Amino acid sequence: MQQESDQTRADEGLSRRDFMKHSAATVVSVTLASRAYAAGSDELKLGLIGCGGRGTGAVTQALMATDTPIKLWAMADLFRDQLDKSYTMLHDGAEARYDRVAFDGLASQMNVPEERKFVGFDACEKLLASGVDMVILACPPGFRPRHFQAAVKAGKHVFMEKPAAVDPAGIRTVIAAAKEAERKGLCVVAGTQRRHQTHYIEIMKRVHNGAIGEIRAAQVYWNGSGGSLTRQKPAAMSDMEWQVRNWYYFCWTCGDHIVEQHVHNIDIMHWAMQGPPEFIMGMGGREVRRGGNIWDHFAVEFEYPGGVRVLSMCRHHSGCTDRVSEHIVGTKGTVYIDSSTGWIRGENPYEPPASPNPYVQEHADWISAIRAGKPINEGVQVAESTMAAIAGRMSAYTGRAMKWSWALNQSKLDLSPPKYEFGPLPVRPVAVPGQTPLT
Structure with missing residues (x-):
């Protein structure tokens, strides 16, 4: 799942510290969010963060997983072309691939106007402030800890694709956020679909x-x-x-x-x-x-x-x-x-x-838990694996x-780039056992 690029943001990069401060300043903490839809009658608003193939597939599965009202409300990605490609596929339908069945267009379950299509390094935070109740996190895994932390801080139910992180520093962030999600009564399901098979x-x-x-x-x-x-x-x-x-x-x-x-x-x-x-x-x-x-x-x-x-x-x-x-x-x-x-x-x-299809079942379990007000939380579990x-x-x-x-x-070990911006980023050398240091 790739993201999209917006060259107009090339000069608007955020440092790693600014990225985290910006996340904290632009999202609102909501407690006990799972109780808001316990009656199972109100429409749930879904946001997609990461509009590549896996994220697009996850949205189709979430929208197909239940007969109760759920609507795709907002989309976010680093790159605009990837967001547009995902939107068109969801709207018009697509053929099957390894992780999704063929599907007709889902236009009746989409309400994503231009003002709720967010692009850039701050797209996640903008989407979280757009009125969504639940989010799918499907950007490349290196972004997962920060996006998960921001979603929990904003009081959103989360489906996050595996893996949870790429380094120990990120894992510690995910574990802390998962524990905070439990305190807030949020539902967290991970893309380890065998757990739902x-x-x-x-x-x-x-x-x-x-x-x-x-x-x-x-x-x-x-x-x-x-x-x-x-x-x-x-x-x-x-x-x-x-x-x-x-x-x-x-x-x-x-x-x-x-x-x-x-x-x-x-x-x-x-x-x-x-x-x-x-x-x-x-x-x-x-x-x-x-x-x-x-x-x-x-x-x-x-x-x-x-x-x-x-x-x-x-x-x-x-x-x-x-x-x-x-x-x-x-x-x-x-x-x-x-x-x-x-x-x-x-x-x-x-x-x-x-x-049954586990890619659909994991979303059905997620949505059912939200509707019932009985949160499940797989955050620590997927972080430890x-x-x-x-x-x-x-x-x-x-x-x-x-x-x-x-x-x-x-x-x-922390593999995060020094800045989240479009610019120079030297590639780390291929690891050599006995020479690459253990940190």
């Missing part, structure tokens, strides 16, 4: 009830294909715009593919183990990927309490055997599970029913093993 829920329920005995080991995989950034930056385009428009290939915007994508599978282990790992040791490299500064393969060992070791493996190499799944080994049985099927083998065999992925990347990049507690609480 029937066959995952039913299998995990049985794992936690002892169906496979004590967990002794596990493996999680996202081995698939991936691309390279082969095109060159236009001479007239700033470094900032180039990196945000090509956000998947830069660590500060995406977190690397272990964080942006493999977090799904790592989250399942976090779920199965009912908590984070204690120790992390990783490796990996960059064999075929070109452009940007992210790697194309990782292997990480996560050690959980009791000496349980989980192997995590992810890869972006075309023409190779793919595997995207989770496998859990217990003293009484084993689990296999992926996005479409799963089973338990052993003393207590089980095969779950088919799942993301932190495990970040720690895996940090270990692999530096060649250093680390404790979870150190990475979460003491690491000083």
